[in-house]
Amino acid sequence: MRRLVLLAALLTPTLALATEPTAAAKPAPAVVPRGIDDLKLEQPWVRLPPGDGKVTGAFVKITNRSATPHAIVRASSPAASVVELHTHVKEGDLFKMRPVDRFELPPNATTELKPGSLHFMLMGLKEPLTADSKVTISFTLEDGSAATMQVPVRPFDGAAKH
Numbered sequence: 362m363r364r365l366v367l368l369a370a371l372l373t374p375t376l377a378l379a380t381e382p383t384a385a386a387k388p389a390p391a392v393v394p395r396g397i398d399d400l401k402l403e404q405p406w407v408r409l410p411p412g413d414g415k416v417t418g419a420f421v422k423i424t425n426r427s428a429t430p431h432a433i434v435r436a437s438s439p440a441a442s443v444v445e446l447h448t449h450v451k452e453g454d455l456f457k458m459r460p461v462d463r464f465e466l467p468p469n470a471t472t473e474l475k476p477g478s479l480h481f482m483l484m485g486l487k488e489p490l491t492a493d494s495k496v497t498i499s500f501t502l503e504d505g506s507a508a509t510m511q512v513p514v515r516p517f518d519g520a521a522k523h
């Protein structure tokens with residue numbers, strides 16, 4: 362008798378598994394295309410801030426390999442309290458950084474985030490960055506799909522050699 366009870370207990374998981382083919386036989390939901398799969402990300406880097414600077418820029422080359430326009434609408438990093446999307450605009454003789462709502466990623470084109478141009482602005486760095494460490498940065502597209510990058514920290518001059 363005791364043996365039978367044990368057997369029943371052992372069989373229960375098998376019975377649960379046996380119901381799966383029925384569920385799988387239902388029509389599969391259509392695969393929803395994700396904008397993030399259209400992108401190729403290259404050469405990401407974070408600028409090593411001078412001293413114990415609490416602010417720095419992050420850069421990456423982004424190629425939209427699809428015929429669909431995409432846009433980055435927000436970014437974040439566990440290393441910073443805020444990550445803003447910035448561009449540079451010329452005011453008189455000065456280039457100034459300006460927050461923007463989104464980075465447009467036109468179809469079949471490469472958009473380069475680079476010093477003096479578009480960049481992720483990491484503000485309120487929680488710990489001082491060190492060269493060759495990595496910073497996790499995530500960004501989200503207009504369709505809600507997202508990418509997370511492990512971005513190496515480099516001094517500006519070092520990165521310029523690449």
Ligand SMILES: [Cu+2]
Nearest residue numbers: 447458480482
């Ligand atoms: Cu900036």
